[in-house]
Amino acid sequence: MSNSIIVLISGNGSNLQALIDAAKDSTLNATITLVVSNKKSAYGLVRAAEAGIPTLVLTLKEYIDIGKSRVDYDIALAKKIKELNPDLLVLAGWMHILSKEFIDYFPEQIINLHPALPGQFDGAHAIERAYEAFKRGEITETGVMVHKVIPEVDKGEPLLVERVPILESDTLEDLEARIHSVEHRLIVQAVIKFFKLVAF
Ligand SMILES: Nc1nc2c(c(=O)[nH]1)N[C@@H](CN(C=O)c1ccc(C(=O)N[C@@H](CCC(=O)O)C(=O)O)cc1)CN2
Numbered sequence: 001m002s003n004s005i006i007v008l009i010s011g012n013g014s015n016l017q018a019l020i021d022a023a024k025d026s027t028l029n030a031t032i033t034l035v036v037s038n039k040k041s042a043y044g045l046v047r048a049a050e051a052g053i054p055t056l057v058l059t060l061k062e063y064i065d066i067g068k069s070r071v072d073y074d075i076a077l078a079k080k081i082k083e084l085n086p087d088l089l090v091l092a093g094w095m096h097i098l099s100k101e102f103i104d105y106f107p108e109q110i111i112n113l114h115p116a117l118p119g120q121f122d123g124a125h126a127i128e129r130a131y132e133a134f135k136r137g138e139i140t141e142t143g144v145m146v147h148k149v150i151p152e153v154d155k156g157e158p159l160l161v162e163r164v165p166i167l168e169s170d171t172l173e174d175l176e177a178r179i180h181s182v183e184h185r186l187i188v189q190a191v192i193k194f195f196k197l198v199a200f
């Protein structure tokens with residue numbers, strides 16, 4: 001039985017596409033059984049549909065609008081995902097901070113792709129923050145990591161880390177393109193590594 005993964009997105013889904021392509025050519029030792037988005041407009045939903053992968057959209061707004069909490073949302077989402085009993089959840093541009101209540105449904109089974117080095121620019125907008133730090137002369141490189149997800153944002157144990165140089169001639173767009181290129185490779189390598197690690 002193939003390893004099953006559920007990918008969670010919030011936007012363009014270029015990293016999801018890297019996983020879809022790797023699963024299609026059998027590079028990836030896993031099957032994507034569902035794509036979840038917290039944004040209805042996420043283009044990654046189109047990518048999933050074109051690949052014949054089921055999708056689920058659940059927005060925080062629909063819970064907040066009826067007086068429910070973030071934790072209510074997280075628990076409802078966790079229960080829907082748990083029905084498919086995935087081996088691994090991959091956060092690929094998932095821009096929602098998950099509660100402990102959600103994470104406890106999937107112990108040691110959630111990994112996140114983050115465009116920074118461990119402890120460097122935790123949180124959202126990491127690429128922009130790295131570029132600004134470079135322009136201030138504070139750093140000469142940034143990076144990409146895939147890490148285990150714990151309640152503390154971006155503080156989970158790294159699974160893979162790759163350093164990415166920042167060039168004097170770089171615009172923000174140049175740096176973003178270099179980082180995304182690394183991400184698309186690293187996210188596939190991280191899933192492969194995860195399942196090799198749990199196999200023993
Ligand atoms: N408990 C955890 N949840 C999440 C983690 C994690 O490590 N632990 N990783 C993030 C991904 N992420 C950075 O890699 C990240 C995403 C979003 C945010 C954030 O500030 N989100 C805001 C909303 C922002 C928006 O909607 O544009 C929020 O949730 O209030 C920080 C870090 C995924 N979740």
Ligand SMILES: NCC(=O)N[C@@H]1O[C@H](COP(=O)([O-])[O-])[C@@H](O)[C@H]1O
Nearest residue numbers: 011012013014015093113114115123
């Ligand atoms: N903190 C999480 C975070 O910043 N994630 C980042 O969102 C982008 C999603 O791109 P995509 O939708 O094209 O895959 C990626 O750069 C990913 O590292």
